[in-house]
Amino acid sequence: MKKFINEPENLEAEVTRGLVLSQPGILRQLPDSNVIVRQKLKTDRVSVVFGCGSGHEPAPSGFVGYGMLDAGIPGKIFSSPTPDMILKGIKEVQNQAGVLCLIANYTGDVLNFRMAMDLAQMENIPVESVIIADDVATLKNKSVGRRGLAGVVLVMKIAGAEAELGSDLYRVKEIAEWAASGLRTIGVASRPCVIPADGDPSFELGEQEMEIGMGLHGEPGVLRCNMMGARETVQQMLEMILLDCNYEKSEVVVLINGLGGTPPMELYAVNECVHQYLQEQDIVIHDTMIGNYMTSMEMGGFSISLMRLDPHLKALYDAAAVTPIIRR
């Protein structure tokens, strides 16, 4: 297995410590856990937390800091964080203003967050949640709904900025839901990652194949085909987004998220195609984020997210943030 790691069974802990060591002024690790919180917790404002499986670094904890998350709660590789760890994070950051949990829409994540929130409420902690389901490749009518993909990062930015304004819990929840309602993502994968515990690839793809719509854990997509050029790939992907949500004449943020094994060169080439296509559709781009924000270890591929802005969302998106990954 060609990974620069140590024993797979300690990987999540090592990754957590490695991240905290890189930004000790911003991050603090809770004892006996991989939960990371802000060094300087707010005491009078709504707290925002997010958790997801390990293997998606820098998510969740690379976005902990001023203007974004108060706590990042990782699970084991590609597994939801456990209810006790989520509760640990909630209890550490809670104050009388309450806690908003952002949840990427996966069955395990939703169940575990709900359980932790029930336990928090029994301790009289005001807690609310917003479920993010931005993946247009998942059918709407499936009972579990759509998956949460890299667009979650944009909702963290919005919710964190609204919380910094001193808004109450219901307002922060409302604005996060509003941002999520105008958020769509589609992914494409070209190479699997290797699961550290067993050394197996996360999925199989032919030598020349790619798959549009594949999920962050190798969940099936909607179109498996031979590798296409960046322009054609982007066109296929954006067509799926625009069929699902009308962004015409809207102002949007574009997030081009590398899955871990796809380098900046390709993401920049993709970005030119995204800009060209959106301009032809009369969609105005306020800002573009390009990089590894929510990866699948070393998986090849990327996702494109669009988030609609209104003047208030734009101000929140532009607001200051000081996290390991996003700084404004």
Add this chain to the structure above:
Amino acid sequence: MKKFINEPENLEAEVTRGLVLSQPGILRQLPDSNVIVRQKLKTDRVSVVFGCGSGHEPAPSGFVGYGMLDAGIPGKIFSSPTPDMILKGIKEVQNQAGVLCLIANYTGDVLNFRMAMDLAQMENIPVESVIIADDVATLKNKSVGRRGLAGVVLVMKIAGAEAELGSDLYRVKEIAEWAASGLRTIGVASRPCVIPADGDPSFELGEQEMEIGMGLHGEPGVLRCNMMGARETVQQMLEMILLDCNYEKSEVVVLINGLGGTPPMELYAVNECVHQYLQEQDIVIHDTMIGNYMTSMEMGGFSISLMRLDPHLKALYDAAAVTPIIRR
């Protein structure tokens, strides 16, 4: 070839436009070229420029902006920028305060920069250069000297910050040379990248092999061996750095640079090992940068750089910067 690109012959231009489109407030592309300069050029301070082959994105132009570079000049894939493009960059950013060229030590880069600087001097543009040769894996006594690796990014930060202070050309050059004198880097590779023009891998490595000391273009390293864990790999690499330069009791910046195909998870795991090892050696870490700063397209692997700080270098390192990649 599993790359999300269009025609290989237009790749450098597409990548340049994709980067500029992502940060139109910071970057401006010069007509008929892939040279990128700051949107708001300084008119009374020393300008700092850097150029290198394409394929190393976000270098060179991801570091253009306040507090770092005034111009980024890419060549073709893995090829030095041509003298006419370097001259174009120099002429665009020059003012009476002069221009400092940072050059990674490769024969082609040094020759082409020297030619461009000669031409600039004939036009009465004050121009100086600093050659950065941070790779401890290259033998000191080879006639061409050591290669320049990702440590160049740290010298950009130092030189750019000194230039923002309003120092004269000789002072900016002196401080960049001083920073470079305490800078060492060592790389390791686990997977080759594919050269777009011919679809060939940049080098061959066995299924289970890695190579310590390999260069950014697949130049031979010093130790080819079976994949080791992160701890052992880091120990081997740091031993080579510390044999070459004594950092004991020094304060340093650590840069862990992904080569493009190695995800944040592994870089964080590596970082914990780096911190543990340096602490044992009585070396104080002021700050740690982790990410894709100077890649080799999708090559697997990473490099570790250490740069010694004194109080002035520390202030320059910490000073504000507003570029697509580095923000303070």
